[in-house]
Amino acid sequence: MEKNLGIKSQTYYPFTAFLVSAIILVIFYLKKGENSLSAEDSTTKHGNSSERCNYYSGKWVFDNKAYPLYKGSQCPIMTEDFACEKFGRKDLMYQNWRWQPHHCDLPRFNGRRLLESLRNKRVVFVGDSLGRNQWMSMVCMLVSTIPSLDNSLQLQRIIYRFQATEYNATIDFYWSPFLVESNCDDAWEHRGLENRVVRFQAIEKHATHWADADILIFDSYIWWRDSQIKFLWGSFDDQNGIYKEVSMPHSFEQGLQTWSDWLELHINRHRTRLFFVTMSPTHSWAEEWGRSADQNCYGETQQIRKEGYQGRGSDPRAMQVLEAAIDKLKKRGLTVQILNITQLSEYRREAHPSIYRKYWQSLTEYQLSHPSNYSDCAHWCLPGVPDTWNELLYAHLFHD
């Protein structure tokens, strides 16, 4: 009996081995197929397609054939704070730049392919107005490249919602400039709030609005940067709440800690893909690039050409804090992909709305005669730089 068994397993062995190698071969060819598919989309230069390319090491290349990816007029649903051309900007070269990584090309944005992969799914951009800038860009990239797209856009009190109806794909923007709870959380009435208060370790109220998403793209920085933050122990209605002032980068670190803890406990690792967009640079102090101190991005039509340029609006300590938070999450088994847009956007002092946008409050005589006094050097014109951020997002979605 034992001997028989021995013989049996011996006869089976070559067959099993054959089967295993056949399966390995099939997997190998399937993988190869996958790779050649990606190679088609992102042609790697120098033939080293096997290595992952660093998309962020590169340069801006003038390309007025393929860029802009869409015209502002093809995106009638664009909100008016990014519609620079509509608001009178005449120099439009800022629209013609393509981000070119040194060792590969970014895949070409294909809206149908993206929506196909988002069928019955929900994407949420979570963060401040720069997140809204990127969300709006994504919406424009989709509606303009697919003119027949059945869609709806709703700017609701809590959520800005874009839906590609035929795909049942939802792309939302959720306002929470600190990610955690704060007294600036009203998406419509948060302007001019100087006394900024963040509730210590409180994020649940926000998270319920995006917990079920398939793809989450976070951004948060500038609100932490722009003022001294008070942390509140207690609720906003609580008369006896305890307040403590915390400065950068500790405030940001504390906020990200709360955010991380929430993700670690609640995110479904098999379902949800996570992204974090790094600091978006501002160009509010023209003396940094050799102009007078009372100037800013207003009137700029050229990029900054100095390789590795960093403005003082981008706090390197915040970058380190973010990196540490993401590393820590990785050790706990949660991957957050960084969209490291800071350096590539640093060069683009000429791509902000400056005065070419809708202003919600009326302007004073003084301002009208001093345009740089009311220039917006934080957001970005559309079409423009955030389209590139979305091309990078697209590259990660399909090639990582």
Ligand SMILES: *[C@@H]1O[C@H](CO)[C@@H](O)[C@H](O)[C@H]1NC(C)=O
């Ligand atoms: C291959 O890619 C790597 C990483 O992107 C790069 O450093 C290297 O120079 C490339 N090799 C060649 C031959 O270009």
Ligand SMILES: *[C@@H]1O[C@H](CO)[C@@H](O)[C@H](O)[C@H]1NC(C)=O
């Ligand atoms: C539509 O998409 C949502 C997710 O955004 C999903 O919950 C829902 O089941 C989908 N509807 C259909 C009919 O598949």
Ligand SMILES: *[C@@H]1O[C@H](CO)[C@@H](O)[C@H](O)[C@H]1NC(C)=O
């Ligand atoms: C982003 O890229 C810069 C280089 O441009 C690097 O110094 C920084 O560490 C990166 N940030 C993160 C969070 O990975």
Ligand SMILES: *[C@@H]1O[C@H](CO)[C@@H](O)[C@H](O)[C@H]1NC(C)=O
């Ligand atoms: C704009 O002018 C006002 C009034 O003179 C001044 O208080 C403010 O600092 C100026 N802002 C900028 C951005 O120059």
